[in-house]
Amino acid sequence: MAAEVLLERGVAVDIYDAMPSLGRKFLMAGKSGLNLTHSEPAAAFLQRFGDARERLEPALSAFDAAAIRAWAAGLGIETFIGSSGRVFPVNFKAAPLLRSWLRRLRERGARIHVRHKWHGWSADGALVFATPRGEVRQSADATVLALGGGSWPKLGSDAAWVGILSAVGVQVAPLKPANCGFDVPWSTIFRERFSGEPVKAVRLSHRERSLVGEFVVTDNGIEGGAVYALSAVLRDRIEVDGGTTLILDLSPDRSEARLAADLAGPRGSRSVTTHLKRQAGLVGVKAGLLRECLDASAFADPARLAAGIKALPLRLTAARPLEEAISSAGGIAFAMLDDRFMLRTRPGLFCAGEMLDWEAPTGGYLFSACFATGRAAGLGAADWLAARSNTLAAAPSIGINPTALG
Ligand SMILES: Cc1cc2nc3c(=O)[nH]c(=O)nc-3n(C[C@H](O)[C@H](O)[C@H](O)COP(=O)(O)OP(=O)(O)OC[C@H]3O[C@@H](n4cnc5c(N)ncnc54)[C@H](O)[C@@H]3O)c2cc1C
Structure with a gap:
């Protein structure tokens, strides 16, 4: 979602994932019908996010259930509202939606790098990835992390980021099982x-x-x-x-x-x-x-x-243990993030999805908040990049006069 809006704003995007392919949990959700969102009225919908409601509301309102359905339709996937109000693709499948989504991202210029496990920053601030070919470093003007919570780690979300971000002073509420047995x-x-x-x-x-x-x-x-x-x-x-x-x-x-x-x-x-x-x-x-x-x-x-x-x-x-849960509670404390989902202590680093400190029941609310915060973080990154390039363009160039130095 973040990649999509950044590409729309003309930003070059590289997507990295530790796994050999993208969206494994999304595909797993397809096995139980892929509940994309919920059609209930906004007030009831927002209520599902409990204490995190206030922080999530702007993002959820900007990309609500109707917007999610329109987005899926734009990818050729029609949705319907089930008797419980939950929204599903008509074919109950995740693979066609994911395929179409990734195709569109690639067509718009996203470069996708799988088997790239992010494990921190180098001394000069580059992102460092472990890959089958050894360590890869990549500098980026802005970074959006969407690394998931800690449930079903075999699908990629192993929560290794908790240690990396905690070590640089990011406050992370302990991950706990949510929607669990x-x-x-x-x-x-x-x-x-x-x-x-x-x-x-x-x-x-x-x-x-x-x-x-x-x-x-x-x-x-x-x-x-x-x-x-x-x-x-x-x-x-x-x-x-x-x-x-x-x-x-x-x-x-x-x-x-x-x-x-x-x-x-x-x-x-x-x-x-x-x-x-x-x-x-x-x-x-x-x-x-x-x-x-x-x-x-x-x-x-x-x-x-x-x-x-x-x-x-x-x-x-x-x-039951977090590994078995449908989702996680806990994550990056909202106090660490500004309204654009940027870490206050690390300008240019944005975070989205289940790695943030919110929880919600099943019913399509989980994907809804992941989609919405992904979009919001992507838009935040685009705005931040635009503001930064304006500042750089406006700043007087600083030169060193050799004679003065001599
Ligand atoms: C069985 C099951 C069924 C579900 N069904 C539904 C449903 O029907 N509706 C619903 O709303 N929600 C459902 N959910 C919950 C939903 O899937 C998650 O809330 C959602 O996928 C979280 O999205 P995310 O992008 O934050 O994280 P994830 O989908 O977990 O994606 C995180 C990605 O980050 C990658 N990653 C992690 N660490 C690193 C690293 N260090 N370096 C590089 N890459 C890394 C992972 O490989 C992964 O691809 C279900 C969950 C499960 C387990």
């Missing part, structure tokens, strides 16, 4: 039976937050859409208390009173499993969760069983 100490029997099973139409509550959605049981715990939506508060609570309890309502459409009455019906010779299925509609993984988290004695008491179905406590012991 959580550890639950499942019994062996539950894990073996239900790992990989989706739990659908369930209400998840944590303190004052609550939503209906679905998640997946994993070997270590839980992950998936509804869990990601609560993950920031769950993560922060675990950080403080060393663990937290998520409350599950396994039957959001039935009241506790109705469930208690249904379960009080005669069981006869039927097994508890069949009784639960017939009277409460609970089978498979939902019935398994009840057994896993409820005291065995509750199954003989319809009122306690109904209460358990409506408010099943699931103990979470840790957030």
